[in-house]
Amino acid sequence: MEPPFFCPNFVMSKMKEMAVKKTIAIIGEIQGKEKILLQLVKNYRLLWITKEEDPYFDLSQSLIRELPEAELEIFACAKEGCWEADIIFLEVHGIEMELIEKIREVATQKIVVVLGMADDSVPAIVNKLLLVQEGFPYSKIVEVYQEPEIVVVGKDPVAVEYVKEIVQNLELSYEIEP
Amino acid sequence: MMFDQLFKSISEVVSLTEEELELCKSLFQPKKLRKRQYLLQEGDICKYTVFVEKGMLRSYTVDDKGNEHILQFAMEGWWMADLYSFLTNEPSPYHMDAIEDSELLMIDKGSWDNLLKHVPVLERYFRILIQNNLIATQRRLMGALSETAEEKYIKMMRIYPECIQRVPQHMIASYLGMTRETLSRTRSQMSSKKG
Numbered sequence: 001m002e003p004p005f006f007c008p009n010f011v012m013s014k015m016k017e018m019a020v021k022k023t024i025a026i027i028g029e030i031q032g033k034e035k036i037l038l039q040l041v042k043n044y045r046l047l048w049i050t051k052e053e054d055p056y057f058d059l060s061q062s063l064i065r066e067l068p069e070a071e072l073e074i075f076a077c078a079k080e081g082c083w084e085a086d087i088i089f090l091e092v093h094g095i096e097m098e099l100i101e102k103i104r105e106v107a108t109q110k111i112v113v114v115l116g117m118a119d120d121s122v123p124a125i126v127n128k129l130l131l132v133q134e135g136f137p138y139s140k141i142v143e144v145y146q147e148p149e150i151v152v153v154g155k156d157p158v159a160v161e162y163v164k165e166i167v168q169n170l171e172l173s174y175e176i177e178p
Numbered sequence: 179m180m181f182d183q184l185f186k187s188i189s190e191v192v193s194l195t196e197e198e199l200e201l202c203k204s205l206f207q208p209k210k211l212r213k214r215q216y217l218l219q220e221g222d223i224c225k226y227t228v229f230v231e232k233g234m235l236r237s238y239t240v241d242d243k244g245n246e247h248i249l250q251f252a253m254e255g256w257w258m259a260d261l262y263s264f265l266t267n268e269p270s271p272y273h274m275d276a277i278e279d280s281e282l283l284m285i286d287k288g289s290w291d292n293l294l295k296h297v298p299v300l301e302r303y304f305r306i307l308i309q310n311n312l313i314a315t316q317r318r319l320m321g322a323l324s325e326t327a328e329e330k331y332i333k334m335m336r337i338y339p340e341c342i343q344r345v346p347q348h349m350i351a352s353y354l355g356m357t358r359e360t361l362s363r364t365r366s367q368m369s370s371k372k373g
Contacts, residue, residue: 019219019221019222020217020218020219021216080210083208083210084210084211084212086209105208109206109286109289137204138204138205
């Protein structure tokens, strides 16, 4: 793209490598994901969306106490959390029409990452993914699942690359399928 | 409602069909920003042009002495972007953050091109927006070169009274290109003249 009709000669005081920290909204249970959470929180602001009656609510509160400098918050309202988020992580098991309807409007043009589980049966995943594709027509859906390597797929190549970068930085012991 | 201010702004210039309005809704990303949260930092590429539905943003630079120089405020119904960075993918010299808790509608370059392609009447809307911005920028530049502190402040009170009420005084001073002490003295002198 050609520069516009003027070309300001900016004097940049300092070129900083630090970019604005992106916000990830995570909807789902925390159990078994503490290690991932601790790694994600180094580079991202995390909004964990969970109900107070969630059995792992106390666990998530203790994580907040362990990492006082980290930007990690608990949200009860999925819509508010996803509105603030740049990227939304959804667990396959947690996908229901009610949730999709709540957050559809605020998920427009955002990356929505669907996390599959190692023990999910294929038909169960397929049904949930169809629900997501129909429920978020204007979002960038990226699927992450294990097979046995971590697989990252989606229609938007930029979104897929971005999610691969997030997953790679998690120092998982799996290979990322190219 | 989420697109109220944007559609009001557009309807003041052009008319869109229901279909075109729905296309608009599908291409803008809704984003909530808390007070003091960054939208853009120096060195980032400005990937979005932003419309303010609620709240207030500012764009500014920080010099080597740590002094802030505010380029622009944006309140409800206003747009904000580093247009050069947005159009060329070059790093921006600006910071942008929220002065108040804000609700924004953001659109990236690809979606913006898509919008203008499928809703060509919006070319007129953005053309008028940009020409108004150019006129305001020229006037502000002339003011910076030739007006007294009092004249600058009076002009801002006349053109942007809501900014004066909502923005902290030190930010008003930065925007007007004066120290907060100069602004404080100027306001005192103006009060004395009235009395």
